[in-house]
Amino acid sequence: MSSDAPVAEIPGDTRRDRIVDDLRVHLGASLLDSLVKPGDDVWVRVEASAWRRAGEVLRHDMGFDYFCFLSAIDWLPSPYGKGEDDPTEPPPERDDTIRQGYAGGQTRLQLLARVVSSTDHIGVNVKCDVSDADPSVESWIPVYAGANWHERETHEMFGIGFAGHPDLRNMYLPTEFEGHPLRKDFPLLARMVKPWPGIVDVEPLPGGGDDEEGEGE
Amino acid sequence: MTSTESLLDRRQMAYIAAQASDARVNVELETEGMTLNIGPQHPATHGTLRIIARLDGEQVVWAEPSCGYMHRGYEKLTEVRTYPQVTALINRIDWLGSFANEVPFILAAEKLMGIEAPPRAQWIRTILFELSRIANVSLFLGDLGVQLGAVTPVFMAFRDREYVLNLIEGATGGRFHPNFDRIGGLKDDLPAGFIDETRVVMKKLRNFCDEIENLLFGNEIFQSRTRGIGVIPKDIALQYGLSGANLRASGVDWDLRRDQRLPMAWDKIDWKVWTHPDGDSFARCWIRLQEVRESTRIVDQLLDGIPSGPVMAKVPRIIKVPEGEAWVSTENPLGEMGYYVVSKGELGPFRTKIRSASFNNISIVPWVLKGVYVPDIITILASLYFILGDIDR
Numbered sequence: 256m257s258s259d260a261p262v263a264e265i266p267g268d269t270r271r272d273r274i275v276d277d278l279r280v281h282l283g284a285s286l287l288d289s290l291v292k293p294g295d296d297v298w299v300r301v302e303a304s305a306w307r308r309a310g311e312v313l314r315h316d317m318g319f320d321y322f323c324f325l326s327a328i329d330w331l332p333s334p335y336g337k338g339e340d341d342p343t344e345p346p347p348e349r350d351d352t353i354r355q356g357y358a359g360g361q362t363r364l365q366l367l368a369r370v371v372s373s374t375d376h377i378g379v380n381v382k383c384d385v386s387d388a389d390p391s392v393e394s395w396i397p398v399y400a401g402a403n404w405h406e407r408e409t410h411e412m413f414g415i416g417f418a419g420h421p422d423l424r425n426m427y428l429p430t431e432f433e434g435h436p437l438r439k440d441f442p443l444l445a446r447m448v449k450p451w452p453g454i455v456d457v458e459p460l461p462g463g464g465d466d467e468e469g470e471g472e
Numbered sequence: 473m474t475s476t477e478s479l480l481d482r483r484q485m486a487y488i489a490a491q492a493s494d495a496r497v498n499v500e501l502e503t504e505g506m507t508l509n510i511g512p513q514h515p516a517t518h519g520t521l522r523i524i525a526r527l528d529g530e531q532v533v534w535a536e537p538s539c540g541y542m543h544r545g546y547e548k549l550t551e552v553r554t555y556p557q558v559t560a561l562i563n564r565i566d567w568l569g570s571f572a573n574e575v576p577f578i579l580a581a582e583k584l585m586g587i588e589a590p591p592r593a594q595w596i597r598t599i600l601f602e603l604s605r606i607a608n609v610s611l612f613l614g615d616l617g618v619q620l621g622a623v624t625p626v627f628m629a630f631r632d633r634e635y636v637l638n639l640i641e642g643a644t645g646g647r648f649h650p651n652f653d654r655i656g657g658l659k660d661d662l663p664a665g666f667i668d669e670t671r672v673v674m675k676k677l678r679n680f681c682d683e684i685e686n687l688l689f690g691n692e693i694f695q696s697r698t699r700g701i702g703v704i705p706k707d708i709a710l711q712y713g714l715s716g717a718n719l720r721a722s723g724v725d726w727d728l729r730r731d732q733r734l735p736m737a738w739d740k741i742d743w744k745v746w747t748h749p750d751g752d753s754f755a756r757c758w759i760r761l762q763e764v765r766e767s768t769r770i771v772d773q774l775l776d777g778i779p780s781g782p783v784m785a786k787v788p789r790i791i792k793v794p795e796g797e798a799w800v801s802t803e804n805p806l807g808e809m810g811y812y813v814v815s816k817g818e819l820g821p822f823r824t825k826i827r828s829a830s831f832n833n834i835s836i837v838p839w840v841l842k843g844v845y846v847p848d849i850i851t852i853l854a855s856l857y858f859i860l861g862d863i864d865r
Contacts, residue, residue: 294733295583296798296799298797320707320710320711321710321713322710322711322712322713322832323713323801323808323810323827324713324810324812324825324827324832326812326825328814328823328825329823332816333551337551337552337820338552354816356795356796356797356814357796357797367812367825369799369812369827373710373724373726376726376728376731376732378799380797380799380812399711399712399713400708400711400712400839401711401712401713401832401835401836403835404831404832404835405835412547425540426539426540426543427539427540427543427864428540428543436545436548437547437548443548443549443551443552446552
């Protein structure tokens with residue numbers, strides 16, 4: 256696949272920097288942002304219009320032949336917190352500023368996919384902003400056939416559309432189900448109807464006075 | 473005698489005529505397609521998976537698994553749990569190899585916190601990880617027989633898996649859901665006598681593998697029902713994200729235990745990654761058999777070299793994971809299992825993407841079942857090996 260054969264002793268960061276450089280050559284201005292953690296992982300963010308193109312470049316030109324997963328992230332802080340509020344009290348003030356993670360972003364919803372090269376086992380996390388008004392990108396199925404079910408799942412859980420997907424039926428939920436459960440503004444109803452007993456995670460040990468440092472030997 | 477001769481002739485003629493009319497019937501009659509529904513409750517589905525297959529005669533023209541009967545929404549639930557609480561949930565994803573589910577999540581949290589478990593904890597983690605693999609895959613080997621109509625192997629598998637479960641229970645307190653892994657190490661050290669007992673059990677498991685190999689893999693019926701059936705070529709396997717034994721059976725030499733740097737003990741010992749060039753059902757089953765054997769050898773070697781020291785690093789009592797994103801995946805019994813953890817510096821994860829092996833492994837079913845015969849549906853599904861909890865999460 257890739258013309259540059261895997262060399263055993265390339266330090267991780269050079270290899271990963273090269274991935275970003277190669278992507279920039281192929282995608283140009285559509286590559287919006289990137290982050291390389293040396294020896295760990297690489298994140299890139301592409302424009303929504305270049306989502307399919309990014310997949311094609313990664314698979315056909317850069318040798319990322321293994322499709323790992325495709326999903327999304329909703330960066331809106333949950334308006335319900337952890338569902339541990341006292342229902343009799345007025346709801347507490349919450350910080351609702353949207354802060355995206357690695358490789359930045361502008362929108363609340365972001366696609367996230369990971370592809371890996373089967374020759375040197377290095378992966379790339381590809382992100383893509385999808386607009387709130389029209390959350391839709393081109394499907395990756397022609398590039399990675401395995402994206403089919405992942406896109407169905409993402410459509411069901413986040414309400415992101417995939418143009419060109421043959422069959423965006425729900426995988427888990429009933430067909431008539433309304434809402435997208437993994438969006439942060441979708442309440443976890445089990446927490447709403449019954450208070451959660453596990454609010455206190457760590458109870459003080461009987462007789463133990465150390466609160467901060469404890470479990471070590 | 474001419475009469476006998478003519479009788480033979482007549483018989484022969486009648487036979488030929490029957491053949492010809494049979495052929496005519498088959499040509500002239502329009503056969504209607506039929507839809508075959510397998511499951512959701514079917515012994516071959518390891519839980520509740522429904523397969524809808526459209527048939528033309530005995531051949532499948534279209535097949536589609538329908539999942540979701542066991543969807544528990546773990547990705548949403550992790551968002552309202554603290555990090556230590558999450559392990560209790562993710563234990564139940566692949567319920568036959570529970571401990572192995574905990575490890576990648578804990579490693580991801582440790583990666584974000586910038587801590588590493590002490591060497592002893594890493595070794596014990598690796599031992600328990602491999603024991604989960606043995607418990608899981610040995611059951612697959614027994615179950616495989618049942619799918620093909622052989623009942624004996626499953627009894628042997630349940631008998632010998634029990635020894636491994638006893639070991640896991642002895643070390644962790646839980647037979648199926650250990651919930652033993654902690655951020656920074658392990659809940660406890662190994663119990664007294666664990667090492668000697670494990671050596672005995674590993675010997676038993678190697679005997680089990682030999683038995684299964686003689687009984688099942690050498691069997692002519694088994695071979696004729698699996699060889700050349702359900703062939704998945706390399707590039708298709710990679711595109712669909714097949715992992716674990718399914719990928720190695722298609723000739724891809726890739727094992728996450730060997731091919732990435734993890735704070736685990738696999739790189740400190742000597743072991744082999746098995747691959748098979750055929751990509752058929754037989755190859756997938758054979759790889760798994762070899763992997764159980766290899767795992768017993770891994771455990772034996774690990775037992776020899778467990779370093780001394782604490783099993784828990786210094787971690788704060790209340791665990792807050794710094795802001796960031798981390799991806800860690802490990803080679804679980806079913807294949808690549810990974811967690812993409814997004815942290816906002818709070819007590820619990822902001823978002824967890826659970827990448828489970830069976831979801832990808834089973835998404836190839838519509839592709840691989842096209843054109844196979846009805847009895848092969850079951851063997852192909854069995855050889856792909858999935859756990860329902862691992863598909864639906």
